[in-house]
Amino acid sequence: MIKEVKNGVLYFDGCNTVELAKEYGTPLYLMSESDIVGQFTQLKDCFLSKYTNTRVAYAAKAFSPMAMFAICQREGMCIDVVSGGELYTAMKIGFPAERIEFNGNNKLPCELEAAIDYGIGRIIIDGLQELALIERICREKGKKVQVLYRVTPGVKSDSHDYIVTGKKDSKFGIPLDEDVIFPAVEAAIASDYVDFLGFHFHVGSQLHDNGSHLQALDIILNLVKQVKEHLGYDVTELNLGGGFGVVYTDENRKPYSYFMTPMMEKIEGFFTDLGVVRPAIVIEPGRSIVAEAGISLYTIGSIKDIRGVRKYVSVDGGMTDNIRPALYQAQYRGVIANKADAEPTETVTICGKCCESGDVLIRDIGLPEAEAGDTFAIFSTGAYGLTMASNYNKNPIPAVVLLKEGSHKLIVRRQSYEDMLACEVLPE
Numbered sequence: 001m002i003k004e005v006k007n008g009v010l011y012f013d014g015c016n017t018v019e020l021a022k023e024y025g026t027p028l029y030l031m032s033e034s035d036i037v038g039q040f041t042q043l044k045d046c047f048l049s050k051y052t053n054t055r056v057a058y059a060a061k062a063f064s065p066m067a068m069f070a071i072c073q074r075e076g077m078c079i080d081v082v083s084g085g086e087l088y089t090a091m092k093i094g095f096p097a098e099r100i101e102f103n104g105n106n107k108l109p110c111e112l113e114a115a116i117d118y119g120i121g122r123i124i125i126d127g128l129q130e131l132a133l134i135e136r137i138c139r140e141k142g143k144k145v146q147v148l149y150r151v152t153p154g155v156k157s158d159s160h161d162y163i164v165t166g167k168k169d170s171k172f173g174i175p176l177d178e179d180v181i182f183p184a185v186e187a188a189i190a191s192d193y194v195d196f197l198g199f200h201f202h203v204g205s206q207l208h209d210n211g212s213h214l215q216a217l218d219i220i221l222n223l224v225k226q227v228k229e230h231l232g233y234d235v236t237e238l239n240l241g242g243g244f245g246v247v248y249t250d251e252n253r254k255p256y257s258y259f260m261t262p263m264m265e266k267i268e269g270f271f272t273d274l275g276v277v278r279p280a281i282v283i284e285p286g287r288s289i290v291a292e293a294g295i296s297l298y299t300i301g302s303i304k305d306i307r308g309v310r311k312y313v314s315v316d317g318g319m320t321d322n323i324r325p326a327l328y329q330a331q332y333r334g335v336i337a338n339k340a341d342a343e344p345t346e347t348v349t350i351c352g353k354c355c356e357s358g359d360v361l362i363r364d365i366g367l368p369e370a371e372a373g374d375t376f377a378i379f380s381t382g383a384y385g386l387t388m389a390s391n392y393n394k395n396p397i398p399a400v401v402l403l404k405e406g407s408h409k410l411i412v413r414r415q416s417y418e419d420m421l422a423c424e425v426l427p428e
């Protein structure tokens with residue numbers, strides 16, 4: 001059990017969360033290494049070991065400390081980066097270049113140069129001008145890179161609008177209009193500076209239904225067929241993106257096999273019928289690897305009971321360490337970690353300490369009576385928490401502690417006030 005209650009106290013990956021809050025201070029992110037490795041193990045069982053020529057590229061943007069990249073490296077995973085900063089993090093730990101893939105709708109020339117210098121494994125081209133930019137850099141450097149085209153399959157997935165990416169009206173990907181995609185593919189095939197491998201799609205995030213993935217897959221397989229017919233070219237790689245949903249409150253999380261088995265069956269059947277060797281298949285899960293591996297700890301401070309209206313329980317963090325509720329009404333569950341098995345007696349709203357009314361972490365949660373000094377734990381905060389954290393109100397970014405079966409170590413230290421001022425210059 002990753003999460004359990006002993007003597008009324010919440011334990012996570014064998015560690016007493018109340019003691020961790022005392023030792024490291026709050027707000028604090030806890031990450032369970034056991035849970036992260038468990039996710040990779042599931043992917044190995046139902047995908048990597050089951051089918052040859054497959055890869056998992058962890059989408060680094062979900063949680064991107066060096067220590068996380070090191071776990072990916074040790075577990076034999078690839079990573080998917082979307083910025084020079086994520087690439088730099090990978091380079092810093094000597095992450096194998098051929099196992100890095102680079103996504104993004106507006107990769108900067110300096111980011112592409114750094115990626116090409118490092119010898120990155122794949123660049124996922126996201127727009128029509130990007131090929132020319134990559135070719136110019138490769139020509140200057142005498143290099144060649146392997147590329148895929150990210151296409152927009154035009155399917156709408158059932159998720160919040162901000163995390164839907166596969167519909168046609170999107171800043172991501174290349175639309176599948178014939179007069180757009182075929183010339184682009186021809187140009188990539190003909191290029192002396194890139195090896196064109198195939199196509200990439202990513203339909204959205206936090207999906208609990210495999211419908212959008214399967215629909216997008218049909219569209220992309222049709223494209224593969226057309227490319228073969230019209231251009232006589234067999235693709236050698238397909239990337240199916242990420243987007244696999246997790247549990248924040250009462251969602252019914254599907255195993256990876258629910259997504260991967262029907263997709264792989266469809267793919268294998270398709271290439272058998274086409275009489276072509278199946279290309280390499282890559283997926284890019286981010287959230288599903290780390291979300292449930294994370295818990296945020298806070299200390300409860302001010303409590304305001306506005307009689308007949310609402311009771312506000314304030315914690316020492318908020319939208320600065322978890323912007324998802326304010327950004328897209330994301331919902332979470334939590335408990336008072338030092339009263340973890342007490343019955344709820346009241347309904348309260350957990351809010352942060354930032355100067356924004358929208359700085360609410362959990363609206364209307366049933367809790368035992370909260371008191372100042374209690375430790376409050378919010379579950380499933382491992383994805384898009386730290387990576388979206390900000391210094392709003394000049395609140396320092398919390399520390400991250402990695403847990404494993406009762407042991408714990410600091411992997412990101414808490415920002416100090418000095419850290420926050422480190423880039424500031426006072427004019428003479």
Ligand SMILES: *Cc1c(COP(=O)(O)O)cnc(C)c1O
Pocket residue numbers: 059061062080103202204205206241242243244284285286287288
């Ligand atoms: C964000 C993203 C992912 C990961 O999505 P999750 O929902 O976190 O699994 C994968 N691929 C691309 C291109 C992305 O932008």
